[in-house]
Amino acid sequence: MKIIDIRNVNFKYRDELILENITFDEDSPVITGLWGRNGAGKTTLMKLLSGQEREVSGDVCVLNAHPFNNHAVSKNISYLREDHHFGKSWTVKDAMYFASLFNENWDQEEADTLVEQFKLPRKKKIASFSKGMHTMVQLVIGLASHSKVTIFDEPTNGLDAHARKQFFQALKKSYDKNPRYILISSHHINEIEPLCEKLLIISDKSIKFHEPIEYFQTQGVSMMGKIEDIKSVVSSIDILETAQIMGRSKVMANVAMTKELKESCERNGIQIEKTSMQDFLVNITS
Numbered sequence: 001m002k003i004i005d006i007r008n009v010n011f012k013y014r015d016e017l018i019l020e021n022i023t024f025d026e027d028s029p030v031i032t033g034l035w036g037r038n039g040a041g042k043t044t045l046m047k048l049l050s051g052q053e054r055e056v057s058g059d060v061c062v063l064n065a066h067p068f069n070n071h072a073v074s075k076n077i078s079y080l081r082e083d084h085h086f087g088k089s090w091t092v093k094d095a096m097y098f099a100s101l102f103n104e105n106w107d108q109e110e111a112d113t114l115v116e117q118f119k120l121p122r123k124k125k126i127a128s129f130s131k132g133m134h135t136m137v138q139l140v141i142g143l144a145s146h147s148k149v150t151i152f153d154e155p156t157n158g159l160d161a162h163a164r165k166q167f168f169q170a171l172k173k174s175y176d177k178n179p180r181y182i183l184i185s186s187h188h189i190n191e192i193e194p195l196c197e198k199l200l201i202i203s204d205k206s207i208k209f210h211e212p213i214e215y216f217q218t219q220g221v222s223m224m225g226k227i228e229d230i231k232s233v234v235s236s237i238d239i240l241e242t243a244q245i246m247g248r249s250k251v252m253a254n255v256a257m258t259k260e261l262k263e264s265c266e267r268n269g270i271q272i273e274k275t276s277m278q279d280f281l282v283n284i285t286s
């Protein structure tokens with residue numbers, strides 16, 4: 001059974017095409033990072049996967065079923081986003097109680113441990129919490145639910161560095177204990193890189209890449225030298241960006257950092273280094 005199977009999906013808000021011909025699948029538990037520039041359609045894709053929006057055409061299949069308006073499948077999907085509302089008078093204790101009723105794989109021990117770790121007061125109203133504390137309540141629910149498909153939409157927005165680190169550690173621990181499909185969006189690729197086994201990149205309304213993290217760890221190089229020398233080692237179509245620095249050319253290229261390429265650069269007097277993943281992604285989606 002495929003966990004996710006998305007075929008030729010198009011989605012519009014009114015007449016505006018937001019996602020076009022989206023196709024990807026996943027058949028094993030994995031932590032996948034979702035990256036794209038502002039307005040690229042990350043939240044929209046997450047809403048389609050969690051059954052909160054319906055595709056205009058194509059087929060969205062999650063856990064072998066169409067998730068839109070389908071409680072049988074959506075009970076196995078957790079979608080956590082910043083503006084989630086809790087009941088006005090709810091405390092953490094209430095939120096955890098309701099979450100335990102709606103999530104059949106709920107792990108109370110993990111929820112208790114996380115509430116302690118995040119130092120969330122159990123009996124105070126969530127409505128009186130700071131923005132970061134409010135987010136933490138959702139993160140605890142997202143993790144302790146152990147849903148087969150768990151989707152975190154920019155989960156660390158508004159969290160301080162310490163809380164972000166705690167969340168990432170908790171996510172890894174929870175996943176190791178119970179591997180499942182986890183999709184996590186973030187603009188800060190460096191933060192999620194150590195956690196992710198794959199990256200899903202959206203650009204121009206479509207999936208640009210759905211690759212293991214290792215692909216992004218080798219792809220994308222920065223070269224400095226004479227442009228004619230650089231063009232002798234990489235093809236012009238792989239050149240993403242060129243700048244002039246003190247009479248020399250600085251080029252970012254969409255090629256893998258291989259031993260052969262390093263050696264060719266050495267022979268041609270070209271300095272070469274791996275670009276940061278963030279720079280590479282920004283350039284490849286420009």
Ligand SMILES: Nc1ncnc2c1ncn2[C@@H]1O[C@H](COP(=O)(O)OP(=O)(O)OP(=O)(O)O)[C@@H](O)[C@H]1O
Pocket residue numbers: 013014018036037038039040041042043044045
């Ligand atoms: N309810 C809506 N009605 C109309 N258009 C919408 C709606 N929600 C989102 N959009 C549009 O859909 C596009 C994709 O938005 P989406 O929120 O999915 O992007 P995103 O990648 O999550 O962006 P960001 O990184 O800024 O959060 C944007 O152009 C946005 O304006």
